[in-house]
Amino acid sequence: MNLFEDFGLSSPLQTAIKNLGFEKPTQIQSKSIPDIVKGKDVVGESPTGSGKTLAFGCGIVEHATPGNGLQALILTPTRELAEQVKVELSKLSHQKHLNVIAIYGGVSINPQIHDLSRANVVVATPGRLLDHLQRRTINTSKVKLLVLDEADRMFDMGFIDDVEKIIRTCPTKRQTLFFSATISSRVKDLANRYMDKPTIVLAGKHVDPSKLKQVYYNVPKNMKLSLLLHLFQYEKSKLIMVFCNTRRTTDFVVKNLRVNKIDAIAIHGGLSQNKRTRTIDIFNKGKMGVLVCTDVAARGLHIDNVSHIYNYEVPNDPNDYVHRIGRTARAGEEGKVINLLCEYDHDNFSRILHEHRSFTIDKIEIPQIKRVFAIKSDDSRRPFRRKQSFHRGGSRRRY
Ligand code: AMP
Numbered sequence: 392m393n394l395f396e397d398f399g400l401s402s403p404l405q406t407a408i409k410n411l412g413f414e415k416p417t418q419i420q421s422k423s424i425p426d427i428v429k430g431k432d433v434v435g436e437s438p439t440g441s442g443k444t445l446a447f448g449c450g451i452v453e454h455a456t457p458g459n460g461l462q463a464l465i466l467t468p469t470r471e472l473a474e475q476v477k478v479e480l481s482k483l484s485h486q487k488h489l490n491v492i493a494i495y496g497g498v499s500i501n502p503q504i505h506d507l508s509r510a511n512v513v514v515a516t517p518g519r520l521l522d523h524l525q526r527r528t529i530n531t532s533k534v535k536l537l538v539l540d541e542a543d544r545m546f547d548m549g550f551i552d553d554v555e556k557i558i559r560t561c562p563t564k565r566q567t568l569f570f571s572a573t574i575s576s577r578v579k580d581l582a583n584r585y586m587d588k589p590t591i592v593l594a595g596k597h598v599d600p601s602k603l604k605q606v607y608y609n610v611p612k613n614m615k616l617s618l619l620l621h622l623f624q625y626e627k628s629k630l631i632m633v634f635c636n637t638r639r640t641t642d643f644v645v646k647n648l649r650v651n652k653i654d655a656i657a658i659h660g661g662l663s664q665n666k667r668t669r670t671i672d673i674f675n676k677g678k679m680g681v682l683v684c685t686d687v688a689a690r691g692l693h694i695d696n697v698s699h700i701y702n703y704e705v706p707n708d709p710n711d712y713v714h715r716i717g718r719t720a721r722a723g724e725e726g727k728v729i730n731l732l733c734e735y736d737h738d739n740f741s742r743i744l745h746e747h748r749s750f751t752i753d754k755i756e757i758p759q760i761k762r763v764f765a766i767k768s769d770d771s772r773r774p775f776r777r778k779q780s781f782h783r784g785g786s787r788r789r790y
Contacts, residue, residue, distance in 0.1 A: 403486035417442035419594035432589035470495035517553035542571035603720035607730035629698040655681040705736040
């Protein structure tokens with residue numbers, strides 16, 4: 392089905408979709424909306440940005456009614472994704488006056504308790520939802536539609552036990568939808584246990600390989616920053632994301648970019664919820680050109696117009712590489728992925744090439760570049776501090 396009109400959706404829903412400005416359904420929408428609105432269970436292989444929120448949103452808007460308590464529950468792995476899904480569902484259900492709220496940790500619980508009493512649709516992260524269940528401030532006994540968004544991430548982030556506890560509080564007679572970037576064996580196993588003869592929908596990769604160019608440079612560790620600055624100058628870019636493996640490298644890179652007069656902002660797990668939301672807003676509005684982030688912090692963020700992905704460090708998990716590169720070359724736009732490899736990155740890089748044999752990643756020789764001397768993360772705040780010999784903050788990597 393190539394038009395939204397073909398789905399036989401109710402007129403408020405069709406109006407809402409038109410108001411959102413979407414002309415044609417995406418692949419996941421074409422393949423899953425007919426079954427979703429019929430009330431069937433669906434497992435959709437669809438990464439962030441493929442249009443899955445609107446796909447399950449159609450089911451929610453068609454089947455939930457205002458004033459009948461909580462009827463649809465969506466579980467997401469991150470607070471950012473919960474917020475984004477809530478915003479999209481609110482727009483979609485505007486004509487139908489459904490009350491949609493997001494609940495997640497890191498913010499006060501009391502306003503959520505108040506909002507829950509009137510909610511028809513709840514988008515939640517598992518930890519905080521469980522907290523509400525234990526306090527009996529949420530009632531899941533009338534949930535007729537349960538959505539697990541980014542199911543593979545729920546496993547990666549260790550949330551799956553909480554997710555299962557939550558699923559078991561919902562009525563057994565319900566519609567269940569799982570969306571996941573990849574349908575791994577663990578996602579299938581979960582589907583076997585909690586779904587009723589689900590339809591499996593594959594939406595294909597959202598990265599168009601013909602539009603995505605991937606390259607790598609072999610560069611000594613102490614020249615990475617210089618190369619990054621050089622490439623910023625010579626590559627024609629829109630928005631740029633620079634991925635690092637740790638919070639510490641993220642801070643280091645941001646600090647040095649700023650010293651070199653590049654408008655860069657950081658996002659990592661150490662920032663408060665408000666600060667993360669503000670940061671993403673600024674980036675999305677195109678006010679800042681460079682977002683430096685870790686994988687965990689970047690999960691679930693919707694950012695359009697990213698022309699360049701720089702891997703300042705190559706991720707340990709090849710799946711993270713796929714998630715990183717999926718941020719660019721979206722919606723028919725061109726994108727480029729640039730890997731800066733030093734000796735510490737080669738093992739991770741080989742693993743990616745081994746797992747994703749279809750990737751073509753071209754080697755580029757380092758051009759003549761100006762050496763830039765980096766400052767360490769805390770140098771600028773305490774310029775005259777003597778180097779301390781005691782243990783600083785433990786050796787655990789924080790993401
Ligand atoms: P997702 O995270 O998979 O829900 O993708 C959401 C993104 O896709 C948002 O930026 C939406 O505005 C966009 N989107 C959803 N449906 C469509 C559509 N039919 N056409 C164009 N963009 C869409």
